[in-house]
Amino acid sequence: MIKIKNISKSFNDKSILRNISGEFDKGKTNLIIGSSGTGKSVLLKCIVGLLHPDTGFAFYDLRNFTDADKEVKSEIRREIGMLFQGGALFDSKNVEQNVMFPLDILTKMPQDEKLDRVNFCLKRVGLENVNTKMASEISGGMKKRVGIARAIVNNPNYLFCDEPNSGLDPQTSILIDELIQEITHEFNITTIVVTHDMNSVLGMGEKIMFLYKGDKLWEGSNEDITHSGIKELDDFVFINKVMKNLKGNKLV
Amino acid sequence: MKEFGRYMLFLESLVVRRETFITYYRLVVDECMQIGVKSISLFVLVSTFIGAVTTVQTAYNLVTPLVPRYIISQVVREMTVLELAPTIMAIIFAGKIGSSMAGGLGTMRITEQIDALEVMGINSSSYLVLPKIIACILMYPGLVIFSGICSIVGGFIVGTLTDIITPTDYVLGLRSNFNDYSITFAMIKSFVFAFLIASISCFKGYYTKGGALEVGIASTEAVTSSVIAVLLADYFLANLLL
Numbered sequence: 129m130i131k132i133k134n135i136s137k138s139f140n141d142k143s144i145l146r147n148i149s150g151e152f153d154k155g156k157t158n159l160i161i162g163s164s165g166t167g168k169s170v171l172l173k174c175i176v177g178l179l180h181p182d183t184g185f186a187f188y189d190l191r192n193f194t195d196a197d198k199e200v201k202s203e204i205r206r207e208i209g210m211l212f213q214g215g216a217l218f219d220s221k222n223v224e225q226n227v228m229f230p231l232d233i234l235t236k237m238p239q240d241e242k243l244d245r246v247n248f249c250l251k252r253v254g255l256e257n258v259n260t261k262m263a264s265e266i267s268g269g270m271k272k273r274v275g276i277a278r279a280i281v282n283n284p285n286y287l288f289c290d291e292p293n294s295g296l297d298p299q300t301s302i303l304i305d306e307l308i309q310e311i312t313h314e315f316n317i318t319t320i321v322v323t324h325d326m327n328s329v330l331g332m333g334e335k336i337m338f339l340y341k342g343d344k345l346w347e348g349s350n351e352d353i354t355h356s357g358i359k360e361l362d363d364f365v366f367i368n369k370v371m372k373n374l375k376g377n378k379l380v
Numbered sequence: 381m382k383e384f385g386r387y388m389l390f391l392e393s394l395v396v397r398r399e400t401f402i403t404y405y406r407l408v409v410d411e412c413m414q415i416g417v418k419s420i421s422l423f424v425l426v427s428t429f430i431g432a433v434t435t436v437q438t439a440y441n442l443v444t445p446l447v448p449r450y451i452i453s454q455v456v457r458e459m460t461v462l463e464l465a466p467t468i469m470a471i472i473f474a475g476k477i478g479s480s481m482a483g484g485l486g487t488m489r490i491t492e493q494i495d496a497l498e499v500m501g502i503n504s505s506s507y508l509v510l511p512k513i514i515a516c517i518l519m520y521p522g523l524v525i526f527s528g529i530c531s532i533v534g535g536f537i538v539g540t541l542t543d544i545i546t547p548t549d550y551v552l553g554l555r556s557n558f559n560d561y562s563i564t565f566a567m568i569k570s571f572v573f574a575f576l577i578a579s580i581s582c583f584k585g586y587y588t589k590g591g592a593l594e595v596g597i598a599s600t601e602a603v604t605s606s607v608i609a610v611l612l613a614d615y616f617l618a619n620l621l622l
């Protein structure tokens with residue numbers, strides 16, 4: 129479980145996040161949603177420590193990560209896996225080396241054990257026989273899969289995904305979403321996914337935090353997101369005509 | 381000035397929270413190979429031609445028979461050791477290696493590869509940049525010596541083939557009035573230039589913000605800034621050490 133408390137962040141006096149608090153549950157896909165530029169990525173970066181929040185803290189199973197000393201921080205970092213928007217695979221390495229990299233850095237595993245683990249993770253994300261392909265040679269969807277494999281290779285307790293399906297076709301998007309959700313349940317991980325994609329929200333939103341221009345306006349699950357009664361959220365959810373009609377006819 | 385302060389903080393960040401020695405050893409060897417492979421052909425080409433051209437032009441300017449011909453190779457030698465090899469090559473090095481370092485780091489920044497390293501708890505600046513700087517400092521002086529040899533050989537080939545100077549005179553010129561401090565000076569310059577080029581280029585690349593366009597801007601800026609730094613350092617070192 130990850131808990132955040134009163135996180136605020138501004139850049140050059142421009143306030144991006146204001147007093148965000150909330151909880152993300154273990155074994156669930158927790159979503160942070162909102163339209164582009166509302167500060168979702170900034171919030172995620174504050175949580176994983178890529179940015180230091182101006183105020184507030186992130187607690188990883190009751191351990192204060194934001195103000196932790198070096199040892200505790202690196203201990204928690206070992207338990208974190210992160211999938212970046214474009215995959216963020218290392219260009220200079222091939223698929224196998226990319227997935228193995230966290231093990232090289234964070235563990236003292238012997239080589240054959242590492243290789244087994246890498247192959248297990250690649251298989252888990254549905255990739256086989258691509259070990260020697262360079263990161264630049266594979267498609268966007270495959271990059272995301274390799275990114276997921278790399279994120280889970282060191283058995284994380286916490287998984288973070290920033291827009292896991294941006295730039296993918298709708299079908300691949302859903303496959304990636306499902307993969308993230310399966311892995312979360314299978315390994316009982318606390319997963320936080322940032323997204324603005326309504327398919328993902330409805331598909332995998334077991335617990336949802338809605339951000340609007342730097343404020344948290346709503347929290348709930350995909351079952352009650354359609355009748356929150358909050359105008360900004362309705363504007364976000366019922367984007368197209370079909371959805372609006374649905375709202376008119378059935379849901380409300 | 382603010383930029384300079386950030387540069388200093390950047391340099392400081394390189395030496396804190398490091399990985400194991402063996403990790404760096406591998407990375408440095410890797411970078412050295414890349415630097416060598418990328419720059420060697422251009423270095424050979426440029427320095428051989430400059431040596432050759434200097435020979436021809438010095439001969440062209442030596443109209444009076446009162447000056448002995450071996451002066452030609454002495455000029456080639458002095459020019460090579462003092463300016464061509466360390467300084468001119470530094471400018472080429474900045475264009476070739478500096479821009480590719482800045483471009484590479486800039487790409488890693490905008491595609492979040494640097495963030496990915498940070499999330500794993502790696503000090504990305506020291507992991508990515510320190511090996512590059514060390515590799516440059518190790519490789520560049522060698523490249524300078526090598527390009528010095530190329531330049532002198534270039535002069536020799538052209539000078540003897542076109543009957544400007546006899547091989548004996550050329551060698552005589554190379555050996556006359558030789559002050560070996562100029563070699564020391566050239567080596568000091570090489571170390572300083574290598575450090576400046578690598579650190580400034582990495583600094584520019586590492587702090588790239590935005591997209592592909594900014595990566596291009598960062599590599600251009602890396603070349604401009606490091607060339608300026610090299611020329612300034614050249615001037616100060618000459619004042620200080622000659």
Ligand SMILES: Nc1ncnc2c1ncn2[C@@H]1O[C@H](COP(=O)(O)OP(=O)(O)O)[C@@H](O)[C@H]1O
Pocket residue numbers: 139144162163164165166167168169170171
């Ligand atoms: N490092 C930074 N420096 C300055 N401004 C930033 C930085 N990172 C993000 N921002 C600004 O914060 C706002 C929110 O960005 P972001 O969290 O990326 O939005 P999104 O919700 O689309 O992920 C944007 O206006 C962006 O310009």
Ligand SMILES: [Mg+2]
Pocket residue numbers: 168169290291
């Ligand atoms: Mg974002």
